[in-house]
Amino acid sequence: MGISVLSMRNVPLQGKTLLVREDLNVPIAQGKVTSDARLLAAIPTLLEALDAGAAVIVMSHLGRPIEGKGIDQQPEMSLQPVAVRLSELMQREIRFVSDWQNGLSIVPGEVVLLENTRLLAGEKANDDSLSKELANLCDIFVMDAFATAHRAHASTYGVAKFAPVACAGGLLMGELEALKKCLSAPKRPLVAVVGGAKVSTKIAVLESLADMADQIIVGGGIANTFLAAMGFSVGESLCEPEMIETAKRILNKTDVPLPVDVMVSEKFDSNSPAILRAVEEVARSEMILDVGPRSARHIAKLISSAGTVLWNGPLGVFEYDQFGEGTRLLAEAIAGSDAFSVAGGGDTLAAIEKYSVVDDISYISTGGGAFLEFVEGKKLPAVQILEQRALVS
Ligand code: AMP
Numbered sequence: 127m128g129i130s131v132l133s134m135r136n137v138p139l140q141g142k143t144l145l146v147r148e149d150l151n152v153p154i155a156q157g158k159v160t161s162d163a164r165l166l167a168a169i170p171t172l173l174e175a176l177d178a179g180a181a182v183i184v185m186s187h188l189g190r191p192i193e194g195k196g197i198d199q200q201p202e203m204s205l206q207p208v209a210v211r212l213s214e215l216m217q218r219e220i221r222f223v224s225d226w227q228n229g230l231s232i233v234p235g236e237v238v239l240l241e242n243t244r245l246l247a248g249e250k251a252n253d254d255s256l257s258k259e260l261a262n263l264c265d266i267f268v269m270d271a272f273a274t275a276h277r278a279h280a281s282t283y284g285v286a287k288f289a290p291v292a293c294a295g296g297l298l299m300g301e302l303e304a305l306k307k308c309l310s311a312p313k314r315p316l317v318a319v320v321g322g323a324k325v326s327t328k329i330a331v332l333e334s335l336a337d338m339a340d341q342i343i344v345g346g347g348i349a350n351t352f353l354a355a356m357g358f359s360v361g362e363s364l365c366e367p368e369m370i371e372t373a374k375r376i377l378n379k380t381d382v383p384l385p386v387d388v389m390v391s392e393k394f395d396s397n398s399p400a401i402l403r404a405v406e407e408v409a410r411s412e413m414i415l416d417v418g419p420r421s422a423r424h425i426a427k428l429i430s431s432a433g434t435v436l437w438n439g440p441l442g443v444f445e446y447d448q449f450g451e452g453t454r455l456l457a458e459a460i461a462g463s464d465a466f467s468v469a470g471g472g473d474t475l476a477a478i479e480k481y482s483v484v485d486d487i488s489y490i491s492t493g494g495g496a497f498l499e500f501v502e503g504k505k506l507p508a509v510q511i512l513e514q515r516a517l518v519s
Contacts, residue, residue, distance in 0.1 A: 131302075131512040132293040134171070134268050139178035141234055145264035146171065146295060147281050149271035149492060150186035150208045150239075153476070159211040163475045164273070167492045169216055171270045171295035172237065176218075181232040183263055184212075185281055187244040187274065194247040197224065209239045230263060243281040250279055257284025270295030272302075273472075275508035276496040282508040292515040297492065302509070304489045305500050308468050313433030314340060317465070318501075319425075319456065321345025322439025322473055327495065329369045329376075334502040335436075336379040343425055344382060345441030345452065350414055352377065352384055358405055361390070363414040383428065387418025389442065389449055400448040416442025417452035425452075426459035435460055437469040437487075438498060440477050454481045461486030470497030 148168040153160045175182050191203035209222040224241035232238050243249050248256035257280040267289030274282050286292040318339040320328055328348055335342055344352050347364035354360050355373035389400040390412040402418055429435060437460060444450035460467050461483035469478060470491030478484055491497045496506055
């Protein structure tokens with residue numbers, strides 16, 4: 127599994143205008159960025175480009191705005207707060223531009239951040255004319271947003287087709303190298319932890335992991351679907367009945383230790399106390415919102431004897447402290463183990479920050495969906511186009 131994309135490091139940047147696609151899709155509350163992780167991951171590439179004498183235009187998506195609808199009608203979808211925070215972290219002025227389609231001039235040493243790409247008509251459809259408009263902004267397109275590399279959008283894929291030069295930034299190169307290293311010859315046992323809410327998307331990934339991992343620890347909505355597959359009543363919990371057959375197949379293929387106790391509530395809010403239940407005692411009106419202490423201890427034990435740990439997704443609704451204990455114990459177990467650990471996903475990053483284990487995970491990927499698709503063995507379209515461009519040039 128060689129990496130056959132052109133690296134930004136091998137491209138002369140002096141005096142060039144770069145268009146860098148980053149993933150600056152960070153959580154924002156009351157107009158302020160609440161997690162810097164993705165910004166901190168992107169900054170080295172931007173500084174490298176500036177140090178090499180380039181003019182740097184940065185673009186990213188944020189959330190899920192309604193495409194083509196003006197920012198004045200959905201102001202919470204603006205990247206403006208990200209420009210402010212990025213500027214603080216980089217200690218450089220960042221010019222925020224929303225009307226670049228009317229023309230944009232930039233000089234070497236300058237950094238410009240474009241407004242949310244997902245507001246642009248044609249972004250998600252990977253429209254050729256939008257892709258060309260973006261490509262026309264630059265001499266060199268730098269794809270650095272590993273977390274969006276699984277989507278063929280105008281700002282991740284189309285632009286790479288039409289830009290004079292298309293290459294990968296340091297973050298993307300690092301992600302590809304680390305994941306390939308981890309997956310091609312993992313130290314055994316390989317323990318995968320797959321939690322979170324996106325049951326249907328992750329269950330597809332779980333099927334592939336079932337062939338690779340020695341054990342799959344499930345959490346969140348996914349665990350609920352597995353519990354339902356085992357015949358447990360999960361009450362009002364997040365659960366996907368149509369995925370039960372898939373869950374059964376996975377259970378037959380590999381070792382999936384399921385929770386024996388859970389934390390439940392009748393309400394999904396920050397004030398509801400967490401109630402401990404044996405897994406067979408969940409009432410019809412209750413929602414499972416975390417694993418219980420016995421289950422968490424068992425998970426921690428499995429992690430402590432793992433050779434490699436792949437982690438994506440929390441074990442519970444960790445945003446509410448009372449449902450975060452399972453995820454906290456998991457994070458601490460991974461941090462304390464000797465295993466080579468790779469963690470990825472927006473919520474996983476937030477959990478890693480919340481439980482202060484950033485420095486104790488071997489590699490923290492910025493990807494969620496992309497991370498999982500890579501693990502699944504799928505080709506990421508935005509990487510594929512870079513490979514094609516590298517072959518041609
Ligand atoms: P994902 O983005 O798929 O990794 O999902 C992460 C989200 O799943 C977090 O916001 C958690 O609060 C949520 N989550 C975790 N466990 C549960 C659960 N048992 N029920 C509902 N939501 C959950």
